[in-house]
Amino acid sequence: MIISLNHYLVLAALLFSIGVAGVLTRRNAIIIFASIELMMNAVNLAFVAFARHWGDVGGQIFVFFIIAVAAAEVAVGLAIIVVLFRHRETVNIDKVNLLKW
Amino acid sequence: MDLSRFNLITIATPLVLGAGVLLVMLVDLLSGRANRRPAQLAALAVVLAAAAVCLATWNTGGVSFFGQVSGDGFASFFNLIFLAVAFLVILAGPAYLERNAIHFGEYYSLVLVSVMGMAFMAAGTNLLVIFLGLETMSLALYVLAGFNPARQSSNEASLKYLLLGSFATGFLVFGIALVYGQIGSTDLARFSAYLAGAGDPFAGYMGAGVALLLIGLTFKMAVVPFHFWSPDVYDGAPTVVSAFMSAAPKAAAFAAALRIFYAPAESLGLPWERILWILAALTMTVGNLSALNQASIKRMLAYSSVAHAGYLLLGILAGNELGAAGILFYLASYVFMNVGAFTVAWMVNRRGEGRYDLGDFAQLGFRRPLLAAMMSVFMLGLIGIPPLAGFFGKLYVFTAAVQAGYVWLVVIAVLNSAVSVFYYLRVMVIMYMRENEALKDVDRIPATFAAVAACALMVILLGLIPGSVLDVARAAVASMP
């Protein structure tokens, strides 16, 4: 069987949907964050597949930047979650309700 | 070695800001533990230098770096808006930060980083650059929102902003990926050319791509239904940061939206106009109705900024030159009104951070007549009362929408403006008519007062010479490649 562009795209769309579902249903801030990372990686997969399809390196370069940006996001995000944990001894966002969620 | 492909003039302003960030960080490191003054002065100097560079290179850049950025008048116009906001919050900020014992030097470098990101959003002619600018801006804002680590609501605001913001970013990049999949490039010139040339512009991956792109951008603009983060985040964040967040990033998001959608909208009319029509109508209605019964001035201003995003969408929807230039003018006046109003809000707040109440304004008209007068200017400007800048912003955007045939939407917008009179005027009524002897006097803070006065002057000045500013905005729009 030949793995075509569409196979990659279906996989990317699936991963992306799993990420979205994770963000919407999970209540642990760290898991939500991991789900967002999953979404980013689904995008990376789509970019690489498209880049190969077009024979263009632009998509791969975009992937590098997404990886770097995602790392920066993780760094900032974990720092914020650590501060949250120090305050409330929990990372459950249902317990975070000073501001209505 | 062909250096002309790397024309540094095109990104001169963000470059100065980037170097300035390092400078401010260094100055702050070397200036000892207790003294934040050098960092603030360095940051002000950097902003002024960047503004000087921006004016000196106004519309001289052209497209460079392999079509990635364009240093045209459009970018210069927006840079000036961002820099003005940064200057004001850096000037006004220390008093607030001292009051809450959170005066860290990082405030200044983070504001500058964020503005650098915005500058790249306004200059980007490639989705990659716009994405990077947006992320640079957002990451700094996430940290700024949680700038008061001792206060839970600030921390939660930053967590909420971060989670929802990166969620929206996920949609944005997936949209970019799909657009790339359809046209094989992230270049905006190719994007517009494709949309203009294709029989069905939204065949294949393009429809989903553009839709996801719109979701990502409307989140940053706080357009209904992606607005729900903004009242909570503006409310929870330190108020100087709210002033910054409600003004500059919104302008940056609209800059990016114009970069991406203006050329296609002009050439083929927006096929997604129906969605935008509904979004605009919903945004202004929901924003205004929610603002009506807010007891906290911060939440009221947050919902009002949602409503203004709705008015601004009319300019995008109109898709003509006046619409785009109107957005530029609108944003130029809006940022001063919002920064001014938020700054006055924390100046008069005497209940402590986290407890903002409209009652704080009681008697302000008699105790601090000048401050009250300036607050009135901001409120009247936000309503859109004729001699002030806010009126002309609305006038231009609404006129453009009528020209493009969106009469009903403009009717909705005008009705909404009428509704908004109620909650803006309520602040003035409280200032001049309500009795409350128990309140302490408002602190006199010269630097912050100067910043508010500058905002008020700009709102009046832009209202006095709207025509010439609009001409500059028109030229800026025309200079987009």
Added chain:
Amino acid sequence: MTEQFTPVVWMLLSAALLTAGMMAVAIFLGPRKMNPVKAEPYECGIKTEDPPLNMRHPIRFYVVAILFIIFDVEIVFLYPWAVVFRQLSLVAFISIAIFIGVLMAGLYYAVKKGVLEWR
């Protein structure tokens, strides 16, 4: 060639089905009475002395981990540059030098702020 693997696929499928079925039976039919003892990480009949919250790692671990993530991932830009270094012009060299310079400034900042001191 592919036919040889058919039994393997069948085996995998039936294994997945069997597992899913058993888990479904447990989830839908099994009684669930949650109590604090069951939620403890070490569940062995004896009451745990310290609640799990006291087994925290020092915050230093997180700070160092965060710093590591940033500096580790930024290297992603150095790989492609290094691979084609000889074919690139001086501009690429200067760009990457500026990039590393900014990273170094960040490291200097972190060191000066005392992040790497293990207290």
